[in-house]
Amino acid sequence: MSKSTLESLPNELLLIIFSYLSSFDLCQAFLYLNNARIQHLLTSIRHSFNFNLWHYDQLHLWLNSNQNHRNRFTNLIDTVVFNDSDASRTLLEYWEKTFNETDQSNVLFPSIKRLVMLQAERCSYILIQAILIPLVFANNTLQYLHLTFKEPASKYPRILSKLIVHRVSVHTMILEVEQGHSYRLNEIEDLHNMQPLSWSNTVQLTLSIQHSSELRLLFEHNALPAIEYLNITIENLDTNLPSNVNISALNVQLSKDSTRNGYWWYSSETFTLALYNSE
Incomplete structure (x- = not known):
């Protein structure tokens, strides 16, 4: 036998x-x-590097393993999922180091297409300038960026503002606020207080904004020239669209999805705004 x-x-x-x-x-x-x-x-x-499945000790052993073996593995990775863990922060710092040592080249994950950051507010100190800017602008392979904000997200507008300032734009961008916004009155910041939006490469966008008047800024010339699908959560909702929003060139579908009320955030309603270019 x-x-x-x-x-x-x-x-x-x-x-x-x-x-x-x-x-x-x-x-x-x-x-x-x-x-x-x-x-x-x-x-x-498809292979992923998912910190929901990793422990710090496991990462430490891997970082100290044979470099050729590490490279063979990371060359296959197309999705990286970070979370709020010591292992995640350690790899983010290591990734930043590789960018600094290689003139901003992405040698650690050269085939990455999807980046997910859970509880992004915990890693905001390193996320934008150290990782996303060189990742997007140096031999860019990234197509999908998903940032989630778990706690009442006072840091959300700061990260959004940095993404706008540095024009970090990929095909699909999801900025997801899970539990609404929480601000002190003197800290409220919205798109009106940020630099003009210019995300030329973004085709699908999920975004949370404070007021319906901010919708106008999403339709400004060159703000989102390639947009095909837009999913918007509006806090402090005024159900009437601003009169100066010009959307005549688009077929707009607006449907009420849910209502949230809570102690730490304003009463809010979620709308799905699906945009389909008529051209």
């Missing part, structure tokens, strides 16, 4: 086995096998 080995399994079964493993565990187990078929399967599927 002949023996069956892992290498003898058909591709379909191998892919099922692979689906139960994280990208890190998968690459640790199979990336260095001398088997061309398994190598081809590994490079044919």
